[in-house]
Amino acid sequence: MAQAKGILQLPDDPRFLDMAYDVQGPVPEEERNLLSNLNPQDREIAIKFWESVKSDFRFNEYLRGCLNCGVCTSGCPAAKFYDFGPREMIQYMMRDEVDKIWEFTNKKVWACVQCYTCSMRCPFNNEIAGLIMVLREYAVKFALPSAKEILAPYRRVLYTVLTMGNQVTPDMIQPDSFPDWGPQAVEESKNMDVYRKAIPVDLMQRTDIGWHPSLQTAVEMMTIMIESGVMDSLKGVDKDLYDMIMDIYEERKSQLEEIKQKWEKGELDESELPDSWLDL
Amino acid sequence: MAGEKVLVIGSGPAGLSATKELRNMGVDVVLVERESYLGGTPKKLKYSLLFPELRPASEVLDPLIKGVENSGVKTYMESIVEGIKEEDKGFTVSIKDKSGKIVNEKVNAVIAASGFEHFDSRRKYEYGYGIIPNIYQISDIERMLSENKLVTTKGTPPKRVAILLCVGSRDATVGNTYCSRVCCAVSTKQAMEIKERVPDAVVHIYYMDIRTYGLMEDKLYWKSQLEYRVGYIRGRISEFMRGPNDTVIIKGEDTMNLNRALVVPYDMVILANGMELGLGSKQVAKTLGLELEEHGFVKPLDPDRLPVQSTRKGIFLAGAITGPKTISDSITEGYAAAMKAYEYVTRGIWDESDFAKKRIEVTHH
Numbered sequence: 001m002a003q004a005k006g007i008l009q010l011p012d013d014p015r016f017l018d019m020a021y022d023v024q025g026p027v028p029e030e031e032r033n034l035l036s037n038l039n040p041q042d043r044e045i046a047i048k049f050w051e052s053v054k055s056d057f058r059f060n061e062y063l064r065g066c067l068n069c070g071v072c073t074s075g076c077p078a079a080k081f082y083d084f085g086p087r088e089m090i091q092y093m094m095r096d097e098v099d100k101i102w103e104f105t106n107k108k109v110w111a112c113v114q115c116y117t118c119s120m121r122c123p124f125n126n127e128i129a130g131l132i133m134v135l136r137e138y139a140v141k142f143a144l145p146s147a148k149e150i151l152a153p154y155r156r157v158l159y160t161v162l163t164m165g166n167q168v169t170p171d172m173i174q175p176d177s178f179p180d181w182g183p184q185a186v187e188e189s190k191n192m193d194v195y196r197k198a199i200p201v202d203l204m205q206r207t208d209i210g211w212h213p214s215l216q217t218a219v220e221m222m223t224i225m226i227e228s229g230v231m232d233s234l235k236g237v238d239k240d241l242y243d244m245i246m247d248i249y250e251e252r253k254s255q256l257e258e259i260k261q262k263w264e265k266g267e268l269d270e271s272e273l274p275d276s277w278l279d280l
Numbered sequence: 281m282a283g284e285k286v287l288v289i290g291s292g293p294a295g296l297s298a299t300k301e302l303r304n305m306g307v308d309v310v311l312v313e314r315e316s317y318l319g320g321t322p323k324k325l326k327y328s329l330l331f332p333e334l335r336p337a338s339e340v341l342d343p344l345i346k347g348v349e350n351s352g353v354k355t356y357m358e359s360i361v362e363g364i365k366e367e368d369k370g371f372t373v374s375i376k377d378k379s380g381k382i383v384n385e386k387v388n389a390v391i392a393a394s395g396f397e398h399f400d401s402r403r404k405y406e407y408g409y410g411i412i413p414n415i416y417q418i419s420d421i422e423r424m425l426s427e428n429k430l431v432t433t434k435g436t437p438p439k440r441v442a443i444l445l446c447v448g449s450r451d452a453t454v455g456n457t458y459c460s461r462v463c464c465a466v467s468t469k470q471a472m473e474i475k476e477r478v479p480d481a482v483v484h485i486y487y488m489d490i491r492t493y494g495l496m497e498d499k500l501y502w503k504s505q506l507e508y509r510v511g512y513i514r515g516r517i518s519e520f521m522r523g524p525n526d527t528v529i530i531k532g533e534d535t536m537n538l539n540r541a542l543v544v545p546y547d548m549v550i551l552a553n554g555m556e557l558g559l560g561s562k563q564v565a566k567t568l569g570l571e572l573e574e575h576g577f578v579k580p581l582d583p584d585r586l587p588v589q590s591t592r593k594g595i596f597l598a599g600a601i602t603g604p605k606t607i608s609d610s611i612t613e614g615y616a617a618a619m620k621a622y623e624y625v626t627r628g629i630w631d632e633s634d635f636a637k638k639r640i641e642v643t644h645h
């Protein structure tokens with residue numbers, strides 16, 4: 001494990017160093033959570049999951065120590081509405097409690113809105129929101145059921161981000177989706193086409209995408225997503241979406257290749273090209 | 281022994297006690313003080329009762345001040361030391377007063393006792409100190425207590441008070457990762473003083489740890505619960521909001537109960553602001569060529585073995601200039617610095633240590 005010099009390892013879960021354990025066994029509250037309660041398969045994943053998180057290069061940099069002061073949780077907007085708190089997570093991490101981390105990842109970690117208030121105010125300078133992101137990333141990598149469930153409603157967003165590089169499209173502005181906008185959303189949605197046509201940048205004159213990357217940009221962007229492992233992560237949580245996006249990638253790549261070859265051979269006739277490559 | 285002279289900078293508890301001891305040993309003293317009065321920060325902020333004995337500050341400070349006033353010490357008030365030159369076996373120092381007039385003095389040694397300043401809570405912007413009414417610092421409350429003017433903006437005594445510990449201390453976001461050592465004791469003391477005046481007031485102290493160390497544990501922490509029913513809530517407050525009727529709403533977590541932000545109104549909130557070196561002592565350190573340690577205080581030659589010697593030969597240190605300290609610690613260091621300076625000016629004794637030169641692993645915050 002790559003390890004910065006001088007940074008200590010987390011201790012073993014203190015609860016298992018308690019000598020009374022052998023005699024008395026866990027108390028009921030602990031029994032609910034202890035790893036031994038999981039079926040062997042889940043247990044193995046839970047341990048592997050936590051080991052992977054701890055060996056991530058960011059982990060020891062982000063987790064520094066904890067005064068157990070509660071500043072993070074008291075300023076956290078998510079803690080206000082859910083049974084969730086960043087202090088809880090940092091404490092489990094500091095104490096190396098793999099079962100608690102497992103439970104936290106499956107039930108709670110998704111409540112955070114990544115506002116970074118906790119990171120900014122933590123008197124120990126922990127990168128708390130970053131640690132939450134690391135837990136989530138590994139939850140996706142491990143294709144945990146909670147990650148699948150959370151990401152399911154975001155298929156459309158993932159699809160547009162990964163194929164177009166942007167997520168909100170103008171035609172999403174519908175009164176139903178933006179009730180908080182009131183009558184303004186009604187107005188906007190009625191005339192969206194006209195508004196967009198009026199934008200003097202031709203890359204933005206459509207309503208089904210936010211902006212219109214060139215074919216080359218789109219292919220490069222998708223290549224980055226593949227090479228950086230984003231697509232691999234997606235494969236675990238949503239195989240259908242993965243297949244769909246990879247098909248689009250292959251198609252675009254060959255289109256681009258074709259155009260390039262024609263250009264090199266001097267066969268490219270610009271007047272034959274469509275206005276938008278999306279119409280190819 | 282002929283005409284040895286020592287310059288003392290600062291007339292707080294440390295400087296006063298050093299001055300008095302040197303005079304007792306027959307050494308001449310030149311005392312330079314930036315303010316127009318003797319007594320240091322306790323006088324400046326008009327401390328009320330002192331911890332841990334809960335006796336009026338004047339009982340401790342006035343005898344020190346009187347002793348110095350009557351000892352024939354040459355005192356330069358409203359003055360600072362502006363320059364120092366090594367000469368023969370001592371220094372020539374130039375002292376500048378408020379009008380800019382400069383006087384030179386020849387001295388054999390220097391004791392720097394220019395003390396600390398309070399952390400300015402405005403630097404912790406999410407607390408709204410200076411913007412939201414009815415938020416005070418412990419350093420403001422001392423005066424309100426000693427002048428018997430403990431009232432909210434409504435002009436009435438507070439009925440619900442929250443005291444928040446560790447403001448500007450133990451906090452990497454403001455760069456101070458040390459503990460200021462006295463603020464737990466001061467806060468506990470102030471809580472009792474408030475209950476003494478307003479017996480039906482609710483006083484809550486928000487803490488991470490209570491550091492009423494040593495003999496102060498029962499004299500302050502236990503007593504405040506036994507006799508005054510001060511409430512202790514474990515958690516640090518993250519922000520304040522202005523509430524209706526000039527109340528202050530605090531947001532903190534009761535860390536004994538998971539995951540719930542407490543949102544509670546009070547009519548007075550007190551921030552236990554910590555200690556820092558301050559501009560006065562920084563000016564002294566710069567002029568005298570003293571080194572600073574990792575927390576920004578002046579570095580002693582050897583913090584364990586030679587705590588009152590500086591890294592520059594002939595210059596001694598006493599009091600809060602080397603780190604957060606109580607008044608009795610500062611007075612004791614004044615004695616120690618006086619004795620060390622006496623040995624130095626009469627017999628040339630200067631202990632050596634290479635500790636300060638050794639590379640020290642600095643924690644990165």
Ligand SMILES: Cc1cc2nc3c(=O)[nH]c(=O)nc-3n(C[C@H](O)[C@H](O)[C@H](O)COP(=O)(O)OP(=O)(O)OC[C@H]3O[C@@H](n4cnc5c(N)ncnc54)[C@H](O)[C@@H]3O)c2cc1C
Nearest residue numbers: 290292293294314320321330331394395560599600606607
């Ligand atoms: C709110 C609060 C309450 C406290 N209450 C208690 C208590 O009840 N009991 C207790 O034991 N301790 C208490 N303390 C701690 C106490 O204030 C310090 O221990 C003590 O003041 C330190 O004494 P000192 O002489 O080192 O420094 P100071 O008291 O700070 O004196 C330094 C002097 O040097 C002068 N000076 C500064 N710069 C210059 C310069 N450049 N040139 C010339 N002169 C200069 C200053 O004007 C000042 O007069 C309290 C602290 C705080 C924060």
Ligand code: SF4
Nearest residue numbers: 076112113115116118
């Ligand atoms: S980043 Fe997440 S955990 Fe941190 S304060 Fe914001 S919502 Fe809470």
Ligand code: SF4
Nearest residue numbers: 066067069070072122
């Ligand atoms: S703010 Fe930082 S130090 Fe305080 S409880 Fe949260 S993680 Fe721990």
Ligand code: SF4
Nearest residue numbers: 446459460461463464
């Ligand atoms: S003395 Fe108490 S209030 Fe002051 S910094 Fe230390 S722990 Fe915090």
